[in-house]
Amino acid sequence: MRTTDKLSRYIFLSGPFRIGLLLLMLSGTYLVTAQAPRSRVDQLSDEDVQNFYKRAQASGLSEVQIEQAAMSQGYTLDDIAKMRRRINDIRASSSSSPKSQTITTTGRSFPTDLSRRTDSLATSRARRDTNRGLPVFGASLFENANLSFEPNLRIATPKSYVVGPDDEIRIDISGASTGEFQLKVTPDGTVKVPNLAPVFVAGLTIEQAEQRIISRLRQGGYQGLGQAGSGTTANVTLTNIRSIRITLVGEVVRPGTYTISSLGTAFNALYLAGGPNPQTGSFRKINIIRGNRVIRTIDLYDFILRADQRDNIRLQDQDVIRVADYETRVELTGQVRRPAIFEVLPGETLKTVLGFAGGFGDDAYRASITLRRNTARELRIATITEEQLNTFVPQRGDKYFVGKILERYENRIQVAGAVMRPGDYALEPGLETVKQLIARAEGLRKDAFTNRATIIRERADMDRENLSFDLGKLLRGEVADIPLQRQDSLTVFSIRDLREAYYVTIEGAVNRPDTIAYVSNMSVADLIAQAGGFQEGAKPNLIEVARRIRQDSAGIRTTMLEVYRFSIDRNLQITAVGGSSREFQLQPFDIVYVRTSANYETQKQVTILGEVMQPGNYAIYSREERISDLIKRVGGLKPEAYMAGAQLRRQGQVIGNDLRNIINEPGSEENLLLQDRDTLSIPRRSEIVSMQGAVLNPSSVSFKTDYSFDDYLSEAGGFTDNARKNKAYVVYPNGRKDRTHKFLFFTSRPHVEPGSTVIVPFKPLDTNRLTPGERIGIFSLLATVSIALVNVILR
The missing domain is CATH 3.10.560.10 (Outer membrane lipoprotein wza domain like)
Structure with missing residues (x-):
């Protein structure tokens, strides 16, 4: 659509000029790099590429138009592809670098020179140390780093916002005429629209500035702009906002001048300064001064207790915030919901302070409150009743304590x-x-x-x-x-x-012997059923019940119990001895015994391993079965069996016996009766002899037929200095041992067999032996005493 206004004509005529400027820039780049043999794009520095990208963006051309212009100057498709890759790399690296905080949804950004709070943690620690740990009510508001009160840039520009230098205003014209302007307010308070006279906007609200700018655009050629029926509309928005300087004085944590956003509020400035000083500052008398006049007084309790932000007004440049000294503070502790130090204004009562603390706790004693008040010379204690809360006026330094109800019940x-x-x-x-x-x-x-x-x-x-x-x-x-x-x-x-707890007990050949609680009318059969019935080897025809004797008698009875015997079949039918068939009832503390049949035995087995014909587990079939009988059952020994090394283990212990004697003389005492879980192991002949204990080189050597006990000791390097030579002994492979024998001056060493272990014990440590220093001290003492005695005798 063709337009007749001046601005649209200016934009239309400036298009060919920008294309020519871009071609001139590309040609200049070509002249700089034409002498290089490699690609012209490769010779461009990152700065050249970045400048090219910025100029291309400023030209308003599309990528297709820029590529066509470059190809007309001799650039190839490869050069254009390389240029595009380098531009993307530079854009990626630039996006990862830190920049000012920008809100992409509105295009609005913070100024980069804003003040930042950096010591919140140190301030928090300082506040916690104030008043011995009792917090000042409201001080925690400025300790929270997540509650900075920074303005939200995503909201629409407030109509009351006052425009000032460094603000940026965006104008979008749409409809019958189009256009877009990004205008920055100059230090003298004006914005400059191309081909139009400057428009003064400083000090105006954003709504007033919008009306003045649209009025000037109508004068510049946009006929009927913003008027009904003209078909042309304008949208004026605030994009980048300026910074303002605010001064905080008085009792603040960090007084000084701070740079904040022009959208910043009083709470935002207080947060930057750390808030009122908890030790001296007032949280309820914070004055905002503009033009040497107090325009607003902030009471932070309204925000903390009721979330009332009416006093959180937007600040202007050169505003001053003054935090006054507090006048009256009181302590409220005990059974209240928020024990703290509270600031009290004139006209407020103790009930108001109790409301600041959230009221009484659930278990508070409400009838009275204890007061400790400072006088001119000392402390005074008083009691405030519940009826006095509405009228009692706190004074500076008062300390109130709410007690706890008694741990008693009135009814x-x-x-x-x-x-x-x-x-x-x-x-x-x-x-x-x-x-x-x-x-x-x-x-x-x-x-x-x-x-x-x-x-x-x-x-x-x-x-x-x-x-x-x-x-x-x-x-x-x-x-x-x-x-x-x-x-x-x-x-x-x-x-x-x-009474004593009643119970009955059943023992013997039942599946679950136990002691159970007694119930009336319980029979022996009932108790056996609760115990899981008879075991396989039980003898039902012999059941005994042992009963306590309860009746007192004139003399001492010889019998301690009453014993009853029964014959019971497997179906738990009880018949008393003698043929009667009456039912026998148990009494408390009865003990029922179920005997086991004399001929009943569970299977018992032994294990034989090693050099036998048929090793494995074997059941003991006779109470008279012995080791020699077991060897016969397994088919005898193999030729390589070493009988001198055979070991019998019973319950984990080695029983020392000699299998050679058992084979040769089955009637010898070494031919033991077999027991359940016995293990007989018959190894091959061992060719090793080991030396252990107090020898210089404990080791193992091969067995030699002509070697004696002393020869094996020599193989181990002989005795150590602390060896008990006369106590040396040999452990044979079958578990038996033989020691050294000494008679007068004659010493008889034991015989060594293959697989034996020679052991030489150590002498015990002499802990009572004197050290050389102790000996010298004793000799010196004896010499001194002797000299003294000689002198006495000579006198």
């Missing part, structure tokens, strides 16, 4: 023991006597012991006393009902509480 009574619903009950009309309490507990259990019940009662001096009475007579009306008092505790005993 509790208790019932425990053999009642249907034991527990706590309220002493109230209709529940004031023992009979009424038992009725409220839904009566007695069937096991209740009614001959005696007790009441534990608290006296006036806090001591306790016991009241006993016959509960049965009381319930039947034979005695008067007993009135109850606060804190009374009634206990109704159970008959089970007054």
Whole structure:
């Protein structure tokens, strides 16, 4: 669409000029790099490529137009592809570098010179140390790093925003005429639209500046812009905002001048300065001064307690925020929801301070509050009742403490023991006597012991006393009902509480021998059934029951128990000895014994390993079976069997015996009876002899027929200095041992067989032996004493 206004004509005529400027720039690049033999793009530096990219962006041409212009100047498709790759690389690297905070959805950005808070952690520690750990109410508001009160750039520009130097305004014209302008407010307060006179906008609101700029555009050729029916509209938005300088004075943590965004608020500036000083500053009298006039007073309690941000106004350049000294502070501790130090303004009462603390805690004593107040010379204590809260006026330095209710009940009574619903009950009309309490507990259990019940009662001096009475007579009306008092505790005993726990025991050849709780009318058959029935080897025709003797007698009985015997079949039918068929009932503490059949035996087995014809596990078939019988059952020994090394292990221990003697003389005492889990191991002949203990070189050597005991010791380097030579012994491979024998001056060493181990014991450590220093000291003492004695004698 062709337009007749001046600005559109200017834009239309400037297009060919920009294309020519781009071609001239590309040609200049070509002249600089024409002498190089390699690609012209490769010779461009990153700075040249970046400048080319910026100029191409500023020209307003599309990528297709730029590529066509480059190809007309002699650039190839390869050169263009290389240029595109280099531009993408430079754009990627530039995007990863730190820049100013930018909001992409609006195109608006913060100024880069804004002040930043960097010592929040140190400030937090300082605040926590204030007043011995009791926090100042409101101080934590400025310790939270996530609550910086920074303005949100995603919101629409407020209509009351005042435009100033360094702000950037974007104008989008659409409809019958189009255009786009990015205007920056100059230091003298104007914006410059191309081909038009400057427009003064500083000090105007964004709404007023929009009207003035649109009015100037109408004068410059955009006829009817922004008017109804013209078909042309304009949208004026604030893109980049300026920074302003704010000064904070008075009792702030870090007073000074700060640079903030022009959208910044009072809370934002207070956060940068660390907030009011918790030790001296006021959180309720913060003045915003503009043009030497207080325009707003901030009370931070309104925001903290009610989230009221009416006083969080937007700041302007050169505004001053002054934090005054606090006038009245009080401490409120104890059973309140927010114990802290609170600031009090004139006209506020103690009830107001209690509201600051969130009110009383759940278990607070509300009847009175304890006050400690400073006087001219000392402290004074006072009590504020609940009725005085609305009128009592706190003073500077007051300390209030809310106590806790007592761990007592004003109307509790208790019932425990053999009642249907034991527990706590309220002493109230209709529940004031023992009979009424038992009725409220839904009566007695069937096991209740009614001959005696007790009441534990608290006296006036806090001591306790016991009241006993016959509960049965009381319930039947034979005695008067007993009135109850606060804190009374009634206990109704159970008959089970007054006797030993009843049980019966079954032992012997049953599947689950156990002790179980006694129940009435339990027979022996019942108990055997609960025990899982008979084991396979049980002898049912011999059951014994041992019973305690309960009846007292005039003399001492010789028998300690009563014993009953029964014959029971596998179907648990009991017949008393003698042919009667009466059912025998168990009594508490009876012990039932189920015997095992004399000929019943579980399988027992032994294991034989090594050089035998048929090694493995074998069952012991006879109580008289011995080692020699087992060797016959396995088919005898193999030719390479080494009988001197045969070992018999029983319950993990080696039984020292000689298989050669057993084979040669089966009637010898070494031919042991076999037992369950015995293991007989018959190895091959070992050709090794080992030396251990107090020898210079403990080692193993091959067996030599002509070697004696001393020869093997020589192989190990002989004895050490601490060796007990006369205690040396040999351990043979079958587990037997032989020691050194000494008679007068004659020493007899044991014989060494293949597979033996020669052991020389060490001498025990002499812990009582004197050191050389101790000997010298003793000799010196004896010499001194001797000289003294000689002098005495000579005198």
